[in-house]
Structures are given as C-alpha cells and as structure tokens.
Amino acid sequence: MKPLGTPTLADDRVSPLWHAMPWLLALAFYFMxxxxxxxxxxxxxxxxxxxxxxxxxxxAGIITLGHAAFFGFGAYTAxxxxxxxxxxxxxxxxxxxxxxxxxxxxxxMLILHTQxxxxxxxxxxxxxxxxxxxxxxxGITGGEDGLRVTMGYVLGLFRFDLWGRVAYLYALAVLFxxxxxxxxxxxxxxxxxxxxxxxxxxxxxxxGTPVWWRLVAIYAISGAMAGTAGALSAQTTRFVGLNTLxxxxxGIAVVMLVLGGTKRLYGAxxxxxxxxxxQDVAAKVNPFYWMFVIGGLxxxxxxxxxxxxxxxxxxxxxxxxxxxxxSRA
Amino acid sequence: MNxxxxxxxxxxxxxxxxxxSIDLDLAPGARMGLIGxxxxxxxxxxxxLTGMLTPDAGxxxxxxxxxxxxxxxxxxxxxxxxxxxxxxxxxxMNVRDNVAVAxxxxxxxxxxxxxxxxxxxxxxxxxxxxxxxIGIDSVAGRRVSELPYGQQRLLEIAIALALKPRVLLLDxxxxxxxxxxxxxxxxxxxxxPKDIAILIIEHDMDVVFRFAREITVLVQGKILTRGxxxxxxxxxxxxxxxxxxxxx
Numbered sequence: 001m002k003p004l005g006t007p008t009l010a011d012d013r014v015s016p017l018w019h020a021m022p023w024l025l026a027l028a029f030y031f032m033x034x035x036x037x038x039x040x041x042x043x044x045x046x047x048x049x050x051x052x053x054x055x056x057x058x059x060a061g062i063i064t065l066g067h068a069a070f071f072g073f074g075a076y077t078a079x080x081x082x083x084x085x086x087x088x089x090x091x092x093x094x095x096x097x098x099x100x101x102x103x104x105x106x107x108x109m110l111i112l113h114t115q116x117x118x119x120x121x122x123x124x125x126x127x128x129x130x131x132x133x134x135x136x137x138x139g140i141t142g143g144e145d146g147l148r149v150t151m152g153y154v155l156g157l158f159r160f161d162l163w164g165r166v167a168y169l170y171a172l173a174v175l176f177x178x179x180x181x182x183x184x185x186x187x188x189x190x191x192x193x194x195x196x197x198x199x200x201x202x203x204x205x206x207x208g209t210p211v212w213w214r215l216v217a218i219y220a221i222s223g224a225m226a227g228t229a230g231a232l233s234a235q236t237t238r239f240v241g242l243n244t245l246x247x248x249x250x251g252i253a254v255v256m257l258v259l260g261g262t263k264r265l266y267g268a269x270x271x272x273x274x275x276x277x278x279q280d281v282a283a284k285v286n287p288f289y290w291m292f293v294i295g296g297l298x299x300x301x302x303x304x305x306x307x308x309x310x311x312x313x314x315x316x317x318x319x320x321x322x323x324x325x326x327s328r329a
Numbered sequence: 330m331n332x333x334x335x336x337x338x339x340x341x342x343x344x345x346x347x348x349x350s351i352d353l354d355l356a357p358g359a360r361m362g363l364i365g366x367x368x369x370x371x372x373x374x375x376x377x378l379t380g381m382l383t384p385d386a387g388x389x390x391x392x393x394x395x396x397x398x399x400x401x402x403x404x405x406x407x408x409x410x411x412x413x414x415x416x417x418x419x420x421x422m423n424v425r426d427n428v429a430v431a432x433x434x435x436x437x438x439x440x441x442x443x444x445x446x447x448x449x450x451x452x453x454x455x456x457x458x459x460x461x462x463i464g465i466d467s468v469a470g471r472r473v474s475e476l477p478y479g480q481q482r483l484l485e486i487a488i489a490l491a492l493k494p495r496v497l498l499l500d501x502x503x504x505x506x507x508x509x510x511x512x513x514x515x516x517x518x519x520x521x522p523k524d525i526a527i528l529i530i531e532h533d534m535d536v537v538f539r540f541a542r543e544i545t546v547l548v549q550g551k552i553l554t555r556g557x558x559x560x561x562x563x564x565x566x567x568x569x570x571x572x573x574x575x576x577x
Binding site: 191 | 402410411413417420421422426429430431434438439440445448449488
C-alpha cells in the first residue's frame with residue numbers, strides 16, 4: 001500500500017491495541033478505582049486542557065501562556081448557564097464550548113499577527129485581564145467567593161453521585177469525543193497545513209495559505225477545547241472559582257505537555273496523569289516541597305527525552321517489536 | 330492580453346530607491362530573463378510583484394486584473410507563483426507532502442478537518458505526478474532535510490508547478506547547485522509548460538542566455554535596457570555595468 005505521506009504523529013503506525021490501551025485503562029480505573037474517581041476526573045479534565053494546548057502550541061506553533069483564560073471562561077460560562085438558564089450538563093457543556101471558541105477566535109484575531117515573545121506576552125495579558133475582571137465582577141462571578149453550582153441530571157438520565165462515578169464517565173466520554181476530533185484535525189489537510197505553518201510560515205504563504213486565518217481557526221478550536229475542560233471542571237466539582245483563571249493553570253498545562261511530549265496527542269494523557277498523580281502522592285509525603293519532584297521530572301525530561309515521556313513508550317514499543325520478531329524467528 | 334503587466338513600479342527604503350518606475354510586460358508563454366549586478370533590485374522586484382513588499386507607486390495587473398491591494402496568498406491563488414533564492418521548504422515533512430500541501434491549498438482542500446481521506450489521497454497522487462515530471466519521484470518518501478541541495482532546488486520548482494501558475498517567477502533556480510548537477514536544472518527549465526509566462530532571475534549567464542527569449546537588465550532599481558539575448562550580450566552598456574561602471 002502506498003504510504004499516506006509523512007506521519008504527523010510518531011504513533012501513526014501503531015496497532016489498534018496501542019490506541020485502545022489508554023481508553024481501556026481509563027475504563028478499568030472506573031471499575032477498580034473506588035474512592036479515587038474524583039482524582040480520575042481531575043486527570044481527565046487536565047488531559048483535555050493539555051490536549052487543547054497541544055493543538056495550538058505543539059501542532060501550530062502558537063506560543064501561548066493564556067489557556068487559563070479559556071479554561072476559566074468555559075468554567076464560568078458553564079456555571080452561569082447552569083445557574084441562570086438550564087442545569088442539564090451536556091447542554092451547558094456545548095454552550096460553554098461554543099462561547100469559549102468564539103472568545104478564543106476574537107482574541108486570536110487580535111493577537112495572532114504577532115509572534116514570539118510579543119505573542120506570549122499578549123496571551124498572558126489577556127489571561128490576567130480576564131482574571132482581574134472576574135475578580136472585580138463580583139455580581140456575576142461571585143468574585144473571590146466563586147460560584148456554587150447545582151447540576152441537573154446528565155441528559156436527564158444520570159445524576160452526579162457523591163462518589164464521582166458518573167462525573168468520571170461523563171468526563172471520559174467528553175474527552176473521547178474531543179480526542180477523535182483532535183485526531184482527525186491533526187491528520188487532515190488542515191492539520192498538515194498547520195504543521196507547515198509551524199515549520200515555515202513564509203513557505204506556506206508562498207503556496208497561497210491564508211496563514212493568519214488558519215492560525216485563528218486552530219486557536220479557536222483549541223480555545224473551545226480548553227473551554228470544555230473548564231466547563232467539565234465546573235460541572236463535576238459543582239464549583240467555579242478565580243483559580244480557574246489563574247495564570248498558574250496555563251503554566252501547569254505547559255508543564256504537562258512538555259512532560260508527556262508535544263505533537264503526540266497521547267503525550268497529554270501521560271503528562272497530565274503523571275503530574276496529577278505525583279502531585280497527589282508527593283503532596284501526601286511532603287505538602288510543602290512536592291514541586292521538587294515535578295521540577296526534577298521536568299528537568300530530566302527536557303534534558304534526556306526530547307519527545308517527552310512518550311519517548312519512553314516508543315522505546316518500550318520498539319523493544320517489544322524486536323522481542324516479538326525474535327520469538328517468531 | 331499580457332499575463333503580467335507592471336507600470337511605474339517604485340519603491341524606496343528611506344533615501345535608497347530600490348525600484349524606480351519599472352515597466353514590465355510578460356505575455357502568456359513568455360520566457361524573460363532579469364539580470365543585473367548584486368544589489369540591482371532583482372529580488373526586491375519579485376517581492377514587490379508577489380506582495381511581500383508594498384510598492385510606493387505603480388500598478389501590477391495579472392491577466393488584466395489589478396492586484397496591487399491583493400495579499401501574497403491571494404496573488405498565488407490567482408496564479409502568480411514564485412520560487413525562492415534560498416530554499417524555503419518544509420524540512421520536517423517528506424518530499425511528497427511538501428507538494429501535496431501545495432496541491433491541497435490550490436484545490437481548496439486545505440481547510441478540511443474531517444472526512445478528508447479521498448481528497449488527501451488525490452493530493453498525494455498529484456504530488457507524485459509533479460515529482461515524476463521533475464524527475465525526483467524516487468525520493469518522494471524521503472524527508473526534505475535528507476535531500477541533496479540540487480534536489481531541494483528541483484522540489485522548489487515542483488511545488489511551484491503544483492500550484493498551476495500562469496506567471497512563474499524563478500529566483501535563481503540554479504543558485505548553490507554544483508556545476509556538475511546544473512544540467513539537471515537546465516533540463517527541467519527547458520521542459521517547463523509552454524503556456525506559463527516565466528520571469529527568471531539568475532546570476533549564471535549560461536542559464537539565462539539559454540533559457541530566456543528576452544532579457545531585461547536592471548541596475549540600481551532602474552531598467553537599463555531590454556532585448557533579445559544576442560543584443561544584450563553585445564550591448565556595451567551592459568558589459569560596462571557587469572565590469573563595475575555605474576549608470577547615469
């Protein structure tokens with residue numbers, strides 16, 4: 001069969017079993033992770049946020065520290081929608097996604113003619129401005145007190161239970177839908193053109209690519225995805241506070257992405273899981289110095305694993321193939 | 330109707346005039362060479378034509394349609410295509426994808442995010458076709474960064490042809506190619522489709538005099554003279570310019 005061009009992902013040629021593995025593990029966790037479903041949901045939310053960052057930063061090369069703005073925007077939109085309009089979660093999630101996507105498109109139009117440090121600072125500035133506005137707009141956002149939300153039944157059928165089992169499955173389903181969309185996008189002609197823009201915008205202009213519009217489009221999609229993550233967070237914890245807009249969220253997402261590996265999609269899964277689990281475990285050992293572990297991991301990753309922790313999986317996969325080939329011979 | 334018509338094109342960088350009232354006509358199928366010493370403004374002229382630079386004055390018409398206010402990508406979509414003096418390829422992609430991305434852009438497929446399989450396969454098939462025409466189909470699956478420089482120059486031309494240009498601006502297509510391989514570039518230039526109007530900038534006079542049917546000489550942003558290659562070769566003013574005498 002003729003090859004379908006340069007793989008955008010290193011995990012393009014893996015067997016369906018490898019693709020199924022993270023989802024099977026996530027499902028297994030549902031059955032075996034009693035008492036930890038809230039932690040699991042938190043991981044899924046962060047995976048979605050990191051995945052959204054991978055689209056913008058990894059695939060399109062948009063340097064950003066502003067995804068907290070979209071995360072928080074989505075969270076507040078979902079909360080306000082549930083409080084004032086309709087408390088059914090899926091409807092709220094769709095509304096939050098669309099509204100955040102529009103917000104991302106508008107801010108993208110404003111800033112995506114810049115690049116490098118200027119772009120980084122502008123994304124940061126938008127995030128800070130939004131956080132400050134949310135702080136001041138006490139009547140709408142609850143200010144420092146945040147908003148407590150009562151959610152309805154998912155699709156009118158499933159109620160968020162006290163143990164977080166429904167919330168976990170709900171978050172997993174949402175992540176799966178977005179993952180399929182992201183997978184399609186990065187492998188599509190649109191995704192290839194983004195890869196081209198990241199490598200050489202001048203070349204892409206020379207073949208007739210409307211570079212700015214394409215960057216705005218992926219920024220809007222990425223923002224919408226981050227908005228979904230925020231909305232999920234608000235709906236599953238039934239609370240939204242100013243911390244969802246904090247710049248720290250953007251930084252955490254970048255750390256998760258670098259840990260897992262950029263331009264890999266599954267890198268978001270590994271990065272977010274490792275970060276949240278290490279945070280949980282190390283913070284129990286020492287609540288003050290747990291960031292040492294994350295810092296050490298990050299240093300080791302950027303120094304020795306160019307492709308993030310996904311590279312460890314690549315090595316394991318190669319070894320497995322060699323062993324399999326040898327045993328057949 | 331001319332494929333490209335330029336009238337009174339001017340551009341200044343501060344006090345430095347890099348294009349001074351340039352007029353240029355390219356008929357469909359034209360083969361024009363643009364020569365001049367270093368700093369004459371040849372690449373600047375291409376940048377003005379493609380929209381990378383905005384002229385201070387003058388008009389540019391592509392197939393009779395004014396394009397002065399059109400963005401660079403819009404000019405490409407209307408058929409004004411260029412190659413670059415220094416390779417600007419997508420080095421992390423393979424050769425086939427470099428061409429397929431251009432084909433996708435030309436056919437309006439590049440916005441597709443979902444259900445794209447058939448269209449993308451068609452883009453790849455056409456990319457293979459273009460590579461075969463240029464004679465580098467054997468390296469279609471290789472990463473661009475692994476290609477020898479000469480093949481990268483050919484890939485630049487293959488990408489430009491994939492855009493189905495009406496006017497093609499070739500900026501030093503043989504630059505950096507070893508003398509032993511330059512005949513490959515000559516051969517490809519000879520086989521370019523006859524209906525495309527081509528403006529070639531080249532320092533290698535062998536290439537220009539072999540390829541062009543008309544030559545324009547540019548000096549200090551001004552057109553010094555134009556004519557058929559034999560007349561240009563015999564022109565004492567042109568010889569003087571190339572030997573370093575300034576123009577009044």
